[in-house]
Amino acid sequence: MNPYVPLLAVLVVAFLLPVLLLAISSVAGPKRDEREKGDPYECGVPQPDNPHHRFPIKYYLVAVLFLLFDVEAVFLYPWAVVYRDLGVFGLIEMSIFLGMLLIGLIYIWKRGALEWD
Amino acid sequence: MPAELFMPFVMVLVAALLPLQLLPAMIWAERKVSAFIQDRTGPNRADILGIRLGGVIHSIADVVKLIAKEDMTPSKVNSFYYSLGPFLALFISLIPFSIIPLADTLKIGGAAIPLRAVTLDVGILFILAITSFHVYAVVFAGWASNNSFSLLGGLRSAAQMVSYELGLGLSLVGMIMVAQTLDLNEIVRQQGGTIFGILPAWNVFLQPLGFLIFVVSIFAETNRNPFDLPEGESEIIGFHVEYSSMRFAFFFMGEYIAIIGGSAVVATLFLGGWQVPFFDTEMLRENAMLAARIAFGSTAALCVLLSIILMAYDKKLQALYTDKRRFEARVLLGIVVTLGAGAVGGLLFLPTLSSLGEQIVTAIVQNTFLVGKILLFCFFFIWVRWTLPRFRYDQLMNLGWKTLIPLALLNIFLTGVALVLFDRGA
Numbered sequence: 320m321n322p323y324v325p326l327l328a329v330l331v332v333a334f335l336l337p338v339l340l341l342a343i344s345s346v347a348g349p350k351r352d353e354r355e356k357g358d359p360y361e362c363g364v365p366q367p368d369n370p371h372h373r374f375p376i377k378y379y380l381v382a383v384l385f386l387l388f389d390v391e392a393v394f395l396y397p398w399a400v401v402y403r404d405l406g407v408f409g410l411i412e413m414s415i416f417l418g419m420l421l422i423g424l425i426y427i428w429k430r431g432a433l434e435w436d
Numbered sequence: 437m438p439a440e441l442f443m444p445f446v447m448v449l450v451a452a453l454l455p456l457q458l459l460p461a462m463i464w465a466e467r468k469v470s471a472f473i474q475d476r477t478g479p480n481r482a483d484i485l486g487i488r489l490g491g492v493i494h495s496i497a498d499v500v501k502l503i504a505k506e507d508m509t510p511s512k513v514n515s516f517y518y519s520l521g522p523f524l525a526l527f528i529s530l531i532p533f534s535i536i537p538l539a540d541t542l543k544i545g546g547a548a549i550p551l552r553a554v555t556l557d558v559g560i561l562f563i564l565a566i567t568s569f570h571v572y573a574v575v576f577a578g579w580a581s582n583n584s585f586s587l588l589g590g591l592r593s594a595a596q597m598v599s600y601e602l603g604l605g606l607s608l609v610g611m612i613m614v615a616q617t618l619d620l621n622e623i624v625r626q627q628g629g630t631i632f633g634i635l636p637a638w639n640v641f642l643q644p645l646g647f648l649i650f651v652v653s654i655f656a657e658t659n660r661n662p663f664d665l666p667e668g669e670s671e672i673i674g675f676h677v678e679y680s681s682m683r684f685a686f687f688f689m690g691e692y693i694a695i696i697g698g699s700a701v702v703a704t705l706f707l708g709g710w711q712v713p714f715f716d717t718e719m720l721r722e723n724a725m726l727a728a729r730i731a732f733g734s735t736a737a738l739c740v741l742l743s744i745i746l747m748a749y750d751k752k753l754q755a756l757y758t759d760k761r762r763f764e765a766r767v768l769l770g771i772v773v774t775l776g777a778g779a780v781g782g783l784l785f786l787p788t789l790s791s792l793g794e795q796i797v798t799a800i801v802q803n804t805f806l807v808g809k810i811l812l813f814c815f816f817f818i819w820v821r822w823t824l825p826r827f828r829y830d831q832l833m834n835l836g837w838k839t840l841i842p843l844a845l846l847n848i849f850l851t852g853v854a855l856v857l858f859d860r861g862a
Binding site: 320322323325326330332334336337340341343349357359360361366370372377378385389392393396400401403406407409413417420424433434 | 445449504506508509510583595601617678830849
């Protein structure tokens with residue numbers, strides 16, 4: 320049998336559990352509409368501005384760096400599986416790849432992309 | 437009907453029930469261990485008909501309370517993503533259990549029955565892919581809540597999670613180089629036997645540095661102390677500030693199930709999974725009768741011990757209380773005595789096991805060891821929470837990027853050199 324069929328069953332079970340709990344909760348819980356209750360959480364004042372304002376570029380930078388390094392990490396997986404068959408050849412080749420990864424890391428490090436102040 | 441057709445679906449139910457059974461136990465353990473470490477009593481009040489079970493009932497009471505609260509949506513939120521966030525948090529955390537092998541593959545009439553729901557040979561990639569979805573739950577919840585605190589909290593958490601995912605992914609590469617496979621059951625099988633005749637051949641001894649990086653990253657991925665900046669709710673407001681009732685509970689159920697799942701992955705990849713130290717599957721199957729006798733015997737002995745403790749406890753309760761609580765020990769004593777009698781009966785009237793029976797006994801023994809390892813590691817999670825203080829955010833990012841990633845690269849390189857120098861098998 321295709322191994323993805325039970326996976327589908329797992330997804331269905333994992334989907335049904337939160338839906339079921341939410342359904343029970345919406346039936347069992349009280350419903351009282353008050354205008355103040357729907358207001359955003361604040362320190363006792365009305366919300367001062369639109370919450371979707373600008374945020375530091377740092378977070379965006381981290382996301383981009385993550386994508387770069389994660390893709391490189393994925394390249395390591397197939398190599399790691401066959402490494403013992405490749406022997407010295409695999410070691411040298413991957414040392415070059417890891418070296419470039421390391422140079423990239425040192426570069427962003429020196430350029431201050433990893434500094435939080 | 438051939439067993440190999442319906443067994444996967446039985447295992448789907450097992451994989452779904454395992455986290456849901458361990459979840460109340462984990463919440464209970466968290467409170468009781470916290471109490472123990474801080475030298476206080478911990479939960480002991482909630483009861484059903486006087487039965488308190490040392491606070492286990494509090495977990496049930498909590499669930500009932502959270503379900504009975506009003507399920508409200510603040511007025512200006514983006515309601516689709518607002519609902520999707522907590523839903524994803526729970527949904528994603530339930531999936532990895534399906535890929536954990538619970539015991540060695542059964543062989544029934546020539547057909548191999550793997551004891552896990554999803555038999556993929558890319559198990560590690562599957563787990564990494566699924567766990568990376570946790571970030572979406574946090575970002576959706578933080579962004580959709582229409583609140584500056586949530587937005588910033590969500591971004592902070594997302595940056596933390598993606599940073600430590602790199603360490604998580606890279607730390608496993610060394611382990612895969614040794615194992616030469618991504619299939620979880622195969623990785624567990626390779627961890628049988630011993631190194632130097634004394635240590636079990638678990639990956640933690642072959643890959644200590646990889647293990648360390650992996651554990652630190654798992655702590656950060658599940659937002660646990662010392663990396664619990666996403667949830668330092670009293671000091672820095674997190675992404676779930678606008679949530680209430682069951683949706684709020686989803687984040688915490690998701691977190692606890694992710695902790696159990698993380699422990700299961702650590703146990704499988706590094707602590708030998710279902711391997712019983714020094715006893716491989718064949719040896720267990722040959723000695724299945726003995727194993728069953730030991731299991732029944734130790735259960736009976738444990739029941740005798742528990743009965744003695746409960747009798748002393750009963751005396752105490754009789755002196756302390758006049759209400760229904762005084763009968764607690766007697767009810768528990770009844771259950772323990774019944775269990776003990778069952779164990780003794782099993783010991784006395786144990787039939788000679790068939791080949792299938794031997795395999796089932798072996799599977800039960802192996803699964804017990806796996807769950808034991810998972811529980812031990814969950815305890816480690818709780819222990820660390822009450823030992824280490826929280827990181828500052830810049831320290832956290834520095835640890836992730838400037839320490840763990842270079843260390844993981846070093847680990848890969850060292851593993852590569854060691855394999856070239858010492859590997860006789862290649």
